[in-house]
Amino acid sequence: MSDPAGSAEYVFGVTVRFKPTEVDVSPDRFETTMSISAPRPGFEGWRLFREWLWRGELTDDDRFTRVAEERLGLEAASGVDVVAVDFRELRTDRPYLDRLREAIAEDLEAYNADDVDSVLHKYLGSSIHVRE
Structure with missing residues (x-):
């Protein structure tokens, strides 16, 4: 059953590097995608x-x-580290985006903005992908 408040996730590109001490690896780095669930608008985080x-x-x-290293469980790993991270998008469905817009509108002054669209653009740029 889907959540009536919708769902969303922050999507990042992550480049991971291997630095083994006893062997050579090639390639020594790769890129993967990491997604972090977006908390429900209006709730903690x-x-x-x-x-x-x-x-x-x-x-x-x-x-x-x-x-990213903590989320991937790499902070204690020997010979593996994150060397780059970039934000890709907020991947969301329409109910989540609607609730996000409502939550921002309820506290617009906190963002020093005139409207919700300017807040979304200020922080997320054009990186919102709505799944239908």
């Missing part, structure tokens, strides 16, 4: 876009690299 993004780009590459 729902403003991830505000914390992590500006105009569709990560605001702090180094900090988010550490977040």
Whole structure:
């Protein structure tokens, strides 16, 4: 059964590098896609876009690299690390996007913006992909 509030996920491209000490590997890096579920708008942690993004780009590459390593379980792994992360999109369905827009509208002053569209563009750029 689908959630009436909808669902969404933040999608990132992640480049991982192998640095083994006893063998050579080729290629020594690869890119993968990492998705993080977006919290329901209005609930704890729902403003991830505000914390992590500006105009569709990560605001702090180094900090988010550490977040990616933690989410991927690499922080304690020997010989493997994240060398690059880039934001790809907020992949959402219409109910989630509608609820997100409502939650932003309820606190528009916090974003120093005149309307919801400018808030979405300010943080997510044009990186919103609505699944039908």
